[in-house]
Amino acid sequence: MAQRGETRHRRGLRGLLGEVVLDTRPLRYPAYRRLWTSSIISAVGAQFSAVAVPKQLFDITGSSAYVGLAGVFGLVPLLIFGLWGGAIADAVDRRKLLLISNGGLAATAVLLWLVAASGIASVWLVLILFAVQQTFFAINSPTRGAAVARLVPAHLLPSAQALRSTVFQLGSILGPLLAGMLLPLLGLPVLYLVDAIALVVALLVVLRLPAIPPNEAAPKKAGLRSVIDGFRYLGVHTVLLASFLLDIIAxxxxxPRALFPEMAEHTFGDPHGGGVALGWLYAAIPLGAFCFGVLSGWLHRITRHGAGVVVAVAAWGVAIIGFGWADSLWLAVLFLAIGGGADLVSMVYRSSILQAAATDEMRGRIQGVFTVVVAGGPRLADILHGLGGAWLGTGGAVMLGGALVVLATGLAAVCLPAFWRYRAPTGDHV
Structure with missing residues (x-):
């Protein structure tokens, strides 16, 4: 009897863990598992270049203005090729496009390594190579996103997106930490070399994916008309448009990342030039998202994806208000981590809506818009929060921003009731 009771207890515990811990069922599908594995490798490796590029520019020039210029060189190709890359992903075999874009990313990482290792102190060469790298990324990202719905059943899309988002957050945490450890030991060129090796390994994994050809309704060419058709499609599909609107609001x-350096020094007591507080502020959001992602096994059971996005974005706004109010570092980190968890929930459901509500022949172009929105929103926020911090003080600007998120989210939910009522479709495949 005691043994039977212990067995039931273990089964009950496994069942409870299955309800809470990250749902790994999508990994049972070999093609998705390969795509996910390549994403892990690419996500961690990409952070090495993300640390190396600004460090190299500052070492060459001694000026933060040139470091900021890298943002422009990265954003412009992302805006252009994010949209065009999505159109290409609808018109060609997505596996082939992943191979080409992954190969381009690896090649630019090798070139950046050669420039750094040879001691060529050319700011413009580094910026141009960085722009080329971001061009390949802008094509690769929507292609990866558009491929997911072809590799797993529809009812597992939220779980697949949670796995994908958690991997990205893990890369955002581990990548900079590992880069920071290797930089003083092995030097800056090694960061590019590690990124290049990681991308080559990811390329070999992608090589084992099955063909993902366009369907019969897909466009034959990826020109300007194809991109415009994507925007027209988005304009008449309220659910998709609302998902992008809510991400922009959030x-x-x-x-408030533009205010982190000032808050770290003036609010949380960092020495001039940076310290522990600054590192924690930057790490808090991805850390919270990762921890929440590990405990996201229950997300696939909620079918009201529209309501899930609205509640998650509102929770993000409340957490940001709390961050602006906090006067101790650990309380501030806690609020940012809660916000990171809410952002992950929003990301999972928005991505699932995108995969399920868009038809396959449009999925790449809509994923391209998604890439542009996700990349462009925080850069606009940097401008607004920088100005707001100068006028209202950092705490006031952050709390006002959080309050605007909550108010605008509520208004959007009222004005777009179809999104609030949106449920995940039933069926096995999209």
Missing amino acids: MVFGM
Whole structure:
């Protein structure tokens, strides 16, 4: 009897863990598992270049203005090729496009390594190579996103997106930490070399994916008309448009990262030039998202994806208000981590809506818009929060931004009731 009771207890515990811990069922599908594995490798490796490029520019020039210029060189190709890359992903075999874009990313990482290792102190060469790298990324990202719905059943899309988002957050945490450890030991060129090796390994994994050809309704060419058709499609599909609108609301009003350096020094007592507080502020959001992602096994059971996005974005706004109010570092980190968890929930459901509500022949172009929105929103937030911090003080600007997120989210939910009522479709495949 005691043994039977212990067995039932273990089964009950496994069942409870299955309800809470990250749902790994999508990994049972070999093609998705390969795509996910390549994403892990690419996500961690990409952070090495993300640390190396600004460090190299500052070492060459001694000026933060040139470091900021890298943002422009990265954003412009992302805006252009994010949209065009999505159109290409609808018109060609997505596996082939992943191979080409992954190969381009690896090649630019090798070139950046050669420039750094040879001691060529050319700012413009580094910026141009960085822009080329971001061009390949802008094509690769929507292609990866558009491929997911072809590799797993529809009912597992939220779980697949949670796995994908958690991997990205893990890369955002581990990548900079590992880069920071290797930089003083092995030097800056090694960061590019590690990124290049990681991308080559990811390329070999992608090589084992099955063909993902366009369907019969897909466009034959990826020209300007194809991109315009994507925007027209988005304009008449309220659910998709609302998902992008809510992400813009969350990021533009509620992403206060531009104020982190000032708050770290003036609010949380960092020495001039940076310290522990600054590192924790930057790490808190991805850390919270990762921890929440590990405990996201229950997300696939909620079918009201529209309501899930609205509640998650509102929770993000409340967490940002709390961050602006906090006067101790650990309380501030806690609020940012809660915000990171809410952002992950929003990301999972928005991505699932995109995969399920868009037809396959449009999925790449809509994923391209998604890439542009996700990348562009925080950059607009940097401008607004920088100005707001100068006028209102950092705490006031952050709390006002969080309040605007909550108010605008509520208004959007009222004005777009179809999105609030949106449920995940039933069926096995999209």
